[in-house]
Amino acid sequence: MIQVRSSDSYLDKASILSHISDYDIFRYYCPSFKDIGVKFCSELRKDQTPTCSIIPYNGRLLYRDFGADHSFDCFQYVMTKFGLTFSECLKVVDTDFGLGLGSGQAQRSQVALTYGRYEVSERKATIIKKKARKWSALDESFWGQYHIPIEVLPKYNIEPIDYFWINEFRYKSEPLCYAYRFKDRYKIYQPLSSKETKWFSNTTKDDIQGYDQLPKSGEIVFLASSLKDVISLWVLGYPAVAPQGEMQMPSQELIDELKLRFNLVVVLYDNDFQSDDNPGQRMANKVCMTYNLINVILPAHYKSKDISDFVRDHGLDDAKRIISIQLP
Numbered sequence: 001m002i003q004v005r006s007s008d009s010y011l012d013k014a015s016i017l018s019h020i021s022d023y024d025i026f027r028y029y030c031p032s033f034k035d036i037g038v039k040f041c042s043e044l045r046k047d048q049t050p051t052c053s054i055i056p057y058n059g060r061l062l063y064r065d066f067g068a069d070h071s072f073d074c075f076q077y078v079m080t081k082f083g084l085t086f087s088e089c090l091k092v093v094d095t096d097f098g099l100g101l102g103s104g105q106a107q108r109s110q111v112a113l114t115y116g117r118y119e120v121s122e123r124k125a126t127i128i129k130k131k132a133r134k135w136s137a138l139d140e141s142f143w144g145q146y147h148i149p150i151e152v153l154p155k156y157n158i159e160p161i162d163y164f165w166i167n168e169f170r171y172k173s174e175p176l177c178y179a180y181r182f183k184d185r186y187k188i189y190q191p192l193s194s195k196e197t198k199w200f201s202n203t204t205k206d207d208i209q210g211y212d213q214l215p216k217s218g219e220i221v222f223l224a225s226s227l228k229d230v231i232s233l234w235v236l237g238y239p240a241v242a243p244q245g246e247m248q249m250p251s252q253e254l255i256d257e258l259k260l261r262f263n264l265v266v267v268l269y270d271n272d273f274q275s276d277d278n279p280g281q282r283m284a285n286k287v288c289m290t291y292n293l294i295n296v297i298l299p300a301h302y303k304s305k306d307i308s309d310f311v312r313d314h315g316l317d318d319a320k321r322i323i324s325i326q327l328p
Contacts, residue, residue: 011090011091011094011101011102012090013075013090015101016090016093016094016099016101019097019099019101020097020099022060022061022073022074023036023061024097025074025075025077025078025093026054026061026063026074026077028096028097029074029077029078029081030043030054030063030077030081031043032052033054036054036055036056036061036126036167037053037054037055037126037166037167037168037169038053038167038169039051039052039053039169040052040053042065042067043081044065044080044081045067047067049067051065051066051067052064052065052066052067053169055166055167055169055200056126056166056200056201056202057197057199057200057201058198058199058200058201059201059244059245060073061073061074062197063076063077071197075089075090075093078092078093090102126166126167126202127165127166127167127168127202128164128165128166128185128186128188128200128201128202129164129165129186130159130161130163130164130165130179130186130188131161131162131163131164132159132160132161132162132179133160133161133162134160135150135160136160138175138176139160139176142176142191145312146228146231146232146235146308146311146312147232147235147311147312147315147316148228148231148232148235148308152231152234152235153178153231155213156180156210156213156227156230156231157180157181157182157212158178158179158180158181158227159178159179159181160176160177160178161173161177161178161179161188162177164177164179164186164188164200166200173188173190174190174192174193174197175192176190176191176192177189177190178190178191180209180227182203182207182209183207185201185202185203185204185207186201186202186203187199187200187201187203187227187244188200188201201244203244204244205243205244205248205251207244208241208242208243208244208254209226209227209230209241209242209243209244210224210227210230210231210234210239210240210241210242211241213230213234213239214239214241214261215239216261217261217262218239218261218262218263219262219263219264220238220239220262220263220264220265220266220327221238221239221240221241221258221261221262221264221265221266222238222239222240222241222265222266222267222268222296223240223241223242223243223250223265223266223267223268223269223287223293224240224241224242224268224269224307225242225246225268225269225270225280225306226242226246226306226308227242228306228308229242229268229306229307229308230242231308232307232308232311232319233268233307235311235316236307236311236316236319236320236323237320238323239262240268241254241258246269246270246279246280246283247279247283249286249287249290250287250291252291255291255293264294264327264328265291265293265294266293266294266295266296266327267284267287267288267293267294267295267296268284268295268296268298268307268323269281269283269284269287269295269306270305270306271297271298271299271300271304271305271306272305273300273303273305274305280305280306281295281297284297294326294327294328296322296323296326296327297326298310298322299322302314302322307319310322
């Protein structure tokens with residue numbers, strides 16, 4: 001049994017990952033894992049040849065087992081390996097790393113581990129490469145539903161791909177797969193894939209989406225949630241940029257520059273109307289309060305969480321109207 005302190009109020013994934021990384025967790029609980037992108041044999045099943053690797057995805061790490069066709073984040077891996085519930089998993093990680101965040105009891109069902117922090121070696125830079133393909137009717141149909149012509153996508157350094165490599169490990173792309181290029185870095189987008197494999201990226205917080213496509217100056221500029229939303233706003237007649245993640249606070253330097261180049265800076269983030277805490281609007285309010293900006297909100301009764309979905313569901317005219325009535 002594991003005994004820890006008397007409060008669970010700070011024991012969740014976010015609080016754990018603010019103290020240690022998912023890399024630390026994988027290195028501790030998966031001894032066969034030596035480096036990102038390097039294949040190894042599964043510890044969850046009989047595996048004669050290396051079929052597993054831990055790779056970057058959407059700013060985190062993902063355990064991929066191509067022999068069993070499954071994938072886990074670091075917490076799901078611990079739950080699966082030791083037969084734990086999610087809450088038990090959090091308590092085990094909390095105790096093993098000596099974080100002191102939670103309370104209660106949890107018992108490992110299969111093996112006992114040596115307590116103590118794992119000595120983490122310096123990480124190597126993640127390298128992503130891709131093999132482009134020609135645009136197809138399927139691409140035209142996908143982007144067309146958002147009223148985005150595929151002819152505009154190269155302007156934003158987007159191209160369709162057949163394969164991509166992460167640290168020399170090759171992956172066959174889904175039928176719809178795109179590479180977003182930011183200098184020598186890439187974000188891989190598979191829109192029809194599962195949440196775990198929809199995004200792969202080696203971008204940094206300095207890779208502002210849509211920044212290179214901005215006009216030198218203008219009347220208005222939007223802060224959006226994604227590059228797809230940036231392009232949707234371009235179709236609507238508005239320049240826009242987006243951070244690499246919606247939960248990433250834009251830098252003071254970026255906001256100051258936008259205010260110098262444009263008369264009005266407006267936030268248009270997701271309206272996560274189906275979520276009680278609505279993270280998109282929570283972050284939008286935080287950005288607006290920090291930088292004294294205007295927040296344009298997509299009304300919940302339209303049931304479209306972002307501007308690209310709104311254009312798809314309700315058309316360009318309604319999207320323009322919803323935006324214009326909220327501007328000064």
